Amino acid sequence: xxxxxxxxxxxxxxxxxxxxxxxxxLEVPAGSCTAVLxxxxxxxxxLLRLLLGLLSPAQGSVLLGGRPVxxxxxxxxxxxxxxxxxxxxxxxxxxxxxxxxxxxxxHLGAWRREGEADRQAVERALRRCDVLALAGxxxxxxxxxxxxxxxxxxxxxxxxxxxxxxxxxxALDVSHxxxxxxxxxxxAQGGTTVLLVTHSLNLAARxxxxxxxxxxxxxxxxxxxxxxxxRETVERVYGWPVRVVPHAGPGPDAGAPQVVPLAGDPSLDxxxxxxxxxAA
Amino acid sequence: MKxxxxxxxxxxxxxxxxxxxxxxxxxxxxxxxxxxxxRGTGDAATVAIVRRLxxxxxxxAALVGGGLAASGATFQALLRNPLAEPYIMGxxxxxxxxxxxxxxxxxxxxxxxxxxxxxxxxxxxxxLLVFRIASSVGxxxxxxxxxxxGVVVGAFFNACILLAxxxxxxxxxxxxxxxxxxxxxxxxxxxxxxxxAVFVPAILLLFALARxxxxxxxxxxxxAALGTRVERTKLLAYGVASLLTAxxxxxxxxxxxxxxxxxxxxxxxxxxxxxxxxxxxxxxGAAFLVLADTLARTVAAPTxxxxxxxxxxxxxxxxxxxxxxxxx
Numbered sequence: 001x002x003x004x005x006x007x008x009x010x011x012x013x014x015x016x017x018x019x020x021x022x023x024x025x026l027e028v029p030a031g032s033c034t035a036v037l038x039x040x041x042x043x044x045x046x047l048l049r050l051l052l053g054l055l056s057p058a059q060g061s062v063l064l065g066g067r068p069v070x071x072x073x074x075x076x077x078x079x080x081x082x083x084x085x086x087x088x089x090x091x092x093x094x095x096x097x098x099x100x101x102x103x104x105x106x107h108l109g110a111w112r113r114e115g116e117a118d119r120q121a122v123e124r125a126l127r128r129c130d131v132l133a134l135a136g137x138x139x140x141x142x143x144x145x146x147x148x149x150x151x152x153x154x155x156x157x158x159x160x161x162x163x164x165x166x167x168x169x170x171a172l173d174v175s176h177x178x179x180x181x182x183x184x185x186x187x188a189q190g191g192t193t194v195l196l197v198t199h200s201l202n203l204a205a206r207x208x209x210x211x212x213x214x215x216x217x218x219x220x221x222x223x224x225x226x227x228x229x230x231r232e233t234v235e236r237v238y239g240w241p242v243r244v245v246p247h248a249g250p251g252p253d254a255g256a257p258q259v260v261p262l263a264g265d266p267s268l269d270x271x272x273x274x275x276x277x278x279a280a
Numbered sequence: 281m282k283x284x285x286x287x288x289x290x291x292x293x294x295x296x297x298x299x300x301x302x303x304x305x306x307x308x309x310x311x312x313x314x315x316x317x318x319r320g321t322g323d324a325a326t327v328a329i330v331r332r333l334x335x336x337x338x339x340x341a342a343l344v345g346g347g348l349a350a351s352g353a354t355f356q357a358l359l360r361n362p363l364a365e366p367y368i369m370g371x372x373x374x375x376x377x378x379x380x381x382x383x384x385x386x387x388x389x390x391x392x393x394x395x396x397x398x399x400x401x402x403x404x405x406x407x408l409l410v411f412r413i414a415s416s417v418g419x420x421x422x423x424x425x426x427x428x429x430g431v432v433v434g435a436f437f438n439a440c441i442l443l444a445x446x447x448x449x450x451x452x453x454x455x456x457x458x459x460x461x462x463x464x465x466x467x468x469x470x471x472x473x474x475x476x477a478v479f480v481p482a483i484l485l486l487f488a489l490a491r492x493x494x495x496x497x498x499x500x501x502x503x504a505a506l507g508t509r510v511e512r513t514k515l516l517a518y519g520v521a522s523l524l525t526a527x528x529x530x531x532x533x534x535x536x537x538x539x540x541x542x543x544x545x546x547x548x549x550x551x552x553x554x555x556x557x558x559x560x561x562x563x564x565g566a567a568f569l570v571l572a573d574t575l576a577r578t579v580a581a582p583t584x585x586x587x588x589x590x591x592x593x594x595x596x597x598x599x600x601x602x603x604x605x606x607x608x
Contacts, residue, residue, distance in 0.1 A: 052504075052505070054504055074504065074507045074508060074509050075507035076507075077507070078505065078506050078507030079507070081505075082505075083502075083505030083506075085499065085501040085502055085505060086501075088498055088499035088501065088502050089499070090497060090498045090499075091356070091357070091360035091361065091362070091497045091498070092356075092357075092362070092497055092547060093547070093551065094551065094553075095551070098551075098552075098553065099498070102494060102495060102498070102506060103506070105491045105494070105495065105506050105507060106506055106507035108491070110488045110489070110490070110491060110492075111488070158506075
């Protein structure tokens with residue numbers, strides 16, 4: 001089963017010299033974790049907006065759950081897909097619980113009052129993201145990591161079949177970043193479709209089942225982490241010398257490819273020089 | 281305290297403010313006399329004071345105060361800017377140009393109705409102009425552009441007012457200045473009816489948008505992700521809040537501070553989403569303006585102070601107090 005399916009999708013922002021997304025075809029399987037990678041400006045966030053129906057493609061089709069995403073009403077999409085946007089800054093003070101309760105809005109419409117089921121969904125989402133203890137705190141007193149967990153909790157309170165996250169761990173420290181990735185793995189194991197845009201090649205390789213590597217609006221490679229994160233592909237896309245080594249473990253993800261960017265001059269690295277000699 | 285209970289208390293406060301507004305004045309009235317006046321069973325003078333003077337004035341103050349507060353809360357959420365207020369879209373400038381032109385061109389012939397009509401037309405022209413400018417820049421309605429367009433159009437209209445006043449005679453100048461300062465002394469049941477015809481549907485529409493406003497105050501991207509049709513909602517909320525402001529200004533002139541301060545007071549005291557904030561602001565704004573107007577017409581009697589002076593003198597210190605309390 002597929003959650004999303006794109007065929008030849010092209011999108012150009014008005015006035016832009018080239019298409020932000022160019023003839024992209026991809027499948028996002030349901031109930032697993034897919035990570036979209038790529039350099040800055042490679043079209044990752046635009047692709048995400050196209051998948052969510054926030055932008056309409058100039059060419060090609062985007063299907064969400066088998067139906068063109070343009071035919072979905074906004075509130076229907078919001079009940080099916082929980083989104084954690086890249087950055088947001090609430091204009092007025094609010095508590096964590098108020099923020100998370102907004103996840104119920106797509107279910108409530110304009111007039112219906114919050115019921116017991118809604119309160120329980122909010123409670124579960126708060127507990128799941130480990131922010132239940134912070135529920136009464138004002139949002140602007142939280143650290144970056146806590147705030148991000150609260151946003152993920154809001155998306156979970158939507159009780160969606162799929163979750164889309166745009167760089168959820170940008171600017172987080174190691175433990176907060178790992179906590180988010182661990183949570184995403186658990187969610188995918190529980191049957192939630194997770195679609196994630198990230199710059200963390202190595203964590204994506206360990207936690208995602210499938211990687212999509214974008215470059216200049218096109219897909220440079222997609223597939224299992226081992227197929228996508230090869231030295232040749234990563235060096236071509238990012239224009240920087242790297243080594244790819246298996247993750248030493250321990251853990252369930254031992255053996256996942258890990259990208260180690262090298263110092264600027266490739267001849268400085270003897271192991272790499274030897275590899276190149278072998279290849280020749 | 282539950283939100284519903286808070287709203288009930290605020291409604292009670294608004295009702296009490298109305299009662300005070302009708303009782304206090306050159307001829308103080310008891311509660312019994314007020315009730316007799318409303319029912320028309322008291323002596324003729326009391327009935328006239330209650331039914332023709334004080335009650336319409338207090339009711340108009342309540343509608344204007346409630347409308348401005350709701351409109352201010354809406355603009356603050358849409359523009360994601362705590363300094364936003366109902367007049368930010370150039371509504372006050374446009375209304376003032378309409379009113380001043382009516383006064384200066386027709387002189388003493390201008391009736392309250394004609395001035396109000398011209399003010400309303402001016403306000404609508406300003407709103408349309410601001411929208412036109414903002415929507416000609418970029419793909420979607422950008423709130424920052426909208427804000428700038430509002431400020432620029434407002435400044436232009438202020439220049440127009442100065443130009444018109446330069447050529448006005450002394451009488452027209454005086455009545456134009458009084459109009460600009462804002463006053464509820466022209467209240468009639470007809471003006472109340474006209475304002476109510478805009479007020480009731482506008483408030484209901486804004487209530488229906490309350491959850492979308494919660495989301496827009498967090499971010500447009502977030503609002504879209506949580507099921508809001510962002511462009512449609514922004515357009516609708518701007519349009520409705522502007523229309524509500526235009527109607528209020530047309531019947532009462534430009535009364536400042538109600539629309540800016542009241543929503544903040546509600547937020548600071550109780551926080552909460554727009555499903556509470558909007559009705560609470562309407563009730564508190566109504567109570568506040570009724571009391572401010574009562575003070576304005578009694579404190580230096582027989583001279584009547586501009587009601588905007590009272591709203592600022594009461595509103596500013598209270599606002600500063602709330603700001604400092606939150607810091608602590």
